[in-house]
Amino acid sequence: MGAPHQIVKERVYTVVDDITSSYLAVFTSALLDELTGAPVRAIVSLRADLPGISMRQADGALIAGAAYPELVLPDLATQAYSFHVLAIAPGYRDASLTVNIPAGSSLPVAIAPLIMRRTPVRLQGRVVKVSDRSPIGSATVFGTDHKHLLLRTPLRFSHAGGVTVNAISLSNTGSVRKLKTAAPRGTIQIVVDNSGGLGPGDHLQLGSDIAAEIYEVNVMGPDPGEVQLTAVIASSFAKDTAVQQVTAAGPTGMSTLARSADVGDGSLVVLSALNDSGVEVSDGAATELHWLNAISGSDGYYRVNAVAGIRSMDVSCSAASFTTAVQSWFPEYSDPINVIDFRLKP
Secondary structure, eight states, rough: OOOOEEEESSSEEEEEEEOOOHHHEEEEEEETTTTTBBBBOOEEEEESTHHHHHHHHGGEEEEEEEEOOOHSTTTTTTEEEEEEEEETTTTTTEEEEEEOOOOOOOOOOOOOOOOOBBBBBEEEEEEEEEETTOOOOOOOEEESSSSEEBBBBBSSSSSOOOOOEEEEEEEOOOOOOBBSOOOOOTOOOBBBSSOOOOOOTOOOESSGGGGOOEEEEEEEEESEEEEEESSOOOSSSSOEEEEEEEEEEEEEEEBBBOOOTTTTEEEESSOOOSSEEEEEEGGGHHHEEEEBSEEEOOTSSEEEEOOOOOOOEEEEETTTSSEEEEEEEOOOSSEEEEEEEEEEEO
């Protein structure tokens, strides 16, 4: 309690200064680029979910949250506080920093840097003959070291670093079925023209080889041709889209994720090489199967959507009766589409 004093303004008032407040930094941290480890060079929007915290950004991607501690953290002497800071920056995925302030802390508290991930890019290009530039279909585009895995379709789940990834041999079996009705993105059931021989645990490929998605059957029915899947589909498929059963053999190799993977990523980074036609990300209820490597269409064009977390890699292209070509690639994450064309020699 402060000492009383008087203020004279036409009348005499006795005033007691009850609280002396200071505007202080509550925590400090930094924003670092995942691939380079360098400070994020961008204007970042920062927002804390604890009312009263004002966010600041300084040179070198240093950030701090300031407040009147007596108002925002009134019981800090005996109580811990926790809140989150959302960071939004152009060219990066949104990221959240957890700020833990232990009871009795001296302010500001130093928080470990927030690692910001670049926005994924699309790798695409065309495969042609070097002689006359005519297109080469069914060419395979892949990471040369087999540790940077290119997926034909994006991931449907997030996966933590260290999760097991198995190399598997995928093959299409049985007759080609068709969707009896359109299957919009987000649905968990499809209707096929013939569901004979299908059962829980079977895997179905929806779509063409270039962008084939694989889903596991959960239950059949109750209506004829109705198939309930274990996960919602990531893309929309039109009526009469080809549906074919997929058989997985193996594993023929095993590794783990060197980098956690986000929903929608079209690539994986693993610790040891995996080389087969497909992979199984073995993650409990989030387990999913994917064809590996991009395939060129009859027009020679290929694509890999949402490549993420790769600083550099050698990309190879092979086709029957042609010599394999290799190009080094340093993804330019400021450009949403990266182009690598291949000209193959016999």
